[in-house]
Amino acid sequence: MLHNLSIGELGRALRAGKTSSVEITRHFLSRIERLNPGLNALITVTAEQALAQAKAADARRAAGDEGPLLGIPLIHKDIFCTDGVRTSCGSRMLDNFIAPYDATVVTRLKDAGAVMLAKANMDEFAMGSSNETSFYGPVKNPWDTGKVPGGSSGGSAAAAAARLAAFTTGTDTGGSIRQPAALTGVTGVKPTYGRVSRYGMIAFASSLDQAGVLARSAEDAAIVLEVMAGFDPKDSTSIDTPVPDYSAALGEPLAGLKIGLLREFFDGLEARNSALIHDALKVYRSLGAQTVEVSLPHLPLSVPTYYVVAPAECSSNLSRFDGVRFGHRCEHPKDLLDLYKRSRGEGFGAEVKRRIMTGTYVLSAGYFDAYYLKAQKVRRLITDDFRAAFAQVDLLIGPTTPTPAFAIGAKVDDPITMYLNDIYTIGANLAGLPGLSLPCGFVDGLPMGLQLIGPHFSESRLLNAAHRYQTATEWHMQGPHGYEQ
Amino acid sequence: MNLTRQDVEKIAHLARLAITEQEMPVYVTSLSSIVNFVDELSRAETGSVLPMAHPLDGQHQRLRADAVSESDNHEKYQANAPAVQAGLYIVPRVIE
Numbered sequence: 001m002l003h004n005l006s007i008g009e010l011g012r013a014l015r016a017g018k019t020s021s022v023e024i025t026r027h028f029l030s031r032i033e034r035l036n037p038g039l040n041a042l043i044t045v046t047a048e049q050a051l052a053q054a055k056a057a058d059a060r061r062a063a064g065d066e067g068p069l070l071g072i073p074l075i076h077k078d079i080f081c082t083d084g085v086r087t088s089c090g091s092r093m094l095d096n097f098i099a100p101y102d103a104t105v106v107t108r109l110k111d112a113g114a115v116m117l118a119k120a121n122m123d124e125f126a127m128g129s130s131n132e133t134s135f136y137g138p139v140k141n142p143w144d145t146g147k148v149p150g151g152s153s154g155g156s157a158a159a160a161a162a163r164l165a166a167f168t169t170g171t172d173t174g175g176s177i178r179q180p181a182a183l184t185g186v187t188g189v190k191p192t193y194g195r196v197s198r199y200g201m202i203a204f205a206s207s208l209d210q211a212g213v214l215a216r217s218a219e220d221a222a223i224v225l226e227v228m229a230g231f232d233p234k235d236s237t238s239i240d241t242p243v244p245d246y247s248a249a250l251g252e253p254l255a256g257l258k259i260g261l262l263r264e265f266f267d268g269l270e271a272r273n274s275a276l277i278h279d280a281l282k283v284y285r286s287l288g289a290q291t292v293e294v295s296l297p298h299l300p301l302s303v304p305t306y307y308v309v310a311p312a313e314c315s316s317n318l319s320r321f322d323g324v325r326f327g328h329r330c331e332h333p334k335d336l337l338d339l340y341k342r343s344r345g346e347g348f349g350a351e352v353k354r355r356i357m358t359g360t361y362v363l364s365a366g367y368f369d370a371y372y373l374k375a376q377k378v379r380r381l382i383t384d385d386f387r388a389a390f391a392q393v394d395l396l397i398g399p400t401t402p403t404p405a406f407a408i409g410a411k412v413d414d415p416i417t418m419y420l421n422d423i424y425t426i427g428a429n430l431a432g433l434p435g436l437s438l439p440c441g442f443v444d445g446l447p448m449g450l451q452l453i454g455p456h457f458s459e460s461r462l463l464n465a466a467h468r469y470q471t472a473t474e475w476h477m478q479g480p481h482g483y484e485q
Numbered sequence: 486m487n488l489t490r491q492d493v494e495k496i497a498h499l500a501r502l503a504i505t506e507q508e509m510p511v512y513v514t515s516l517s518s519i520v521n522f523v524d525e526l527s528r529a530e531t532g533s534v535l536p537m538a539h540p541l542d543g544q545h546q547r548l549r550a551d552a553v554s555e556s557d558n559h560e561k562y563q564a565n566a567p568a569v570q571a572g573l574y575i576v577p578r579v580i581e
Binding site: 097100208233239298303305315324327333335337339340344345350354356358361362370373374378379380383415416419430431432 | 492504511515518519520526531535536538539541544549563566574576577
């Protein structure tokens, strides 16, 4: 079955002439048609363009072209601008928006010959941890369709878990790749801030947003990240440093690797979840790594810090949606102020408006120092804690989420409870560090994630550590029932 | 600190958001709980700590040559606009 093959295996089958990109693309498109209605993982399916791209990939191969992603199908999160294709960001505001250019991530994957099948559902403007804030309705978790897939890259995660594409793209501002990857049993990588271009990726919180990949293994993620990453002059915070050969680094032995167990991540963690992380540590020790406990005393402040910094940046970024140049416009505005207010009031959903207002409040006169400036100072304390930890250890380890996937509707009425889903993932965003979530077992039949966090630009180390674990275990090979065929 | 309805109305005005009567009580409650939640930050000792705006703190913004890098795409961009006339974005009359 083509959908059960890894990216490497698909590439080998293509090179050997056993299949074609058109055949692979048709196979995944028929899975989408059959399985997506039960998941709502996708907003727009681009079947016609996908087949044209697949034909072009086959022609490139016939002309002697090769490349690890040539002819491999993917699904993009609907936050990435795709020239000529609706780019909704999960919002009514952009329901009618046809992007006039490609995001750099899209261009890079297109140039590598990857075939876009669809645009994935997501929390509106990437604001959410359950994919329930989408204008297009909630995404269902393929492991249990009564449960959320996590968010904000919930559609990307559900699509990767249900094998609707060989891999999917996502973005991570406070855990939006790692948390849904954990809740759907896939491998998700949030690279170092500045590693992957943000050009054409609709902005939520610019000092935190970073694009990454969701795939079925660290091995697959390494292949994709190597294509996505790299300097882009169109992104003013893109880092001009060479991209390592991530796949080549996957063979490194772990002997001597020092892994720090994040003490703060275990306070209040349920025993069954904690046991899974301790089992994973045993695997790492058997692979030759040393494990020590480390403490990051300011880390418990990361959620309140984030819920000042991220809304502040969002309130500024989302001011561009004014009902004038693109996006939703209200009917019969009586004047310009009415046009702004009603277009935005109607175009944005409840959670987006809540975050814009939170941000407006913390930036307003009289509150700026107490909230925004204070949060920026605590952000430095958290970052300094990470720096001190990485002077002692090579990478940090802990759970990705406090619990497995929860029921759809269970947390929608209480924003604080929802925000606490990201308690373990937000720290890496505040400090700009790379993080990775990989499946490490099950609680009540639902997948749980193990999180690795490394110093800036240590993606090779994270991917290698994840790959060695996946060589020694089979959690990542488990898939949800009903999606095998 | 709990926000009042007047506080939320002022914030919504600053953010240029029309909030309906049904939405208003929900925001008064939830924004109050968020403000109380982030108040936890006041516990942190931050005496001489410098604010950190960015994870690449300390890096300089790049400069580029002052050369044309974009071509004229206004028709393509304006295809997404709700109202355009003669290449101009149309809004309700501002000056009588």
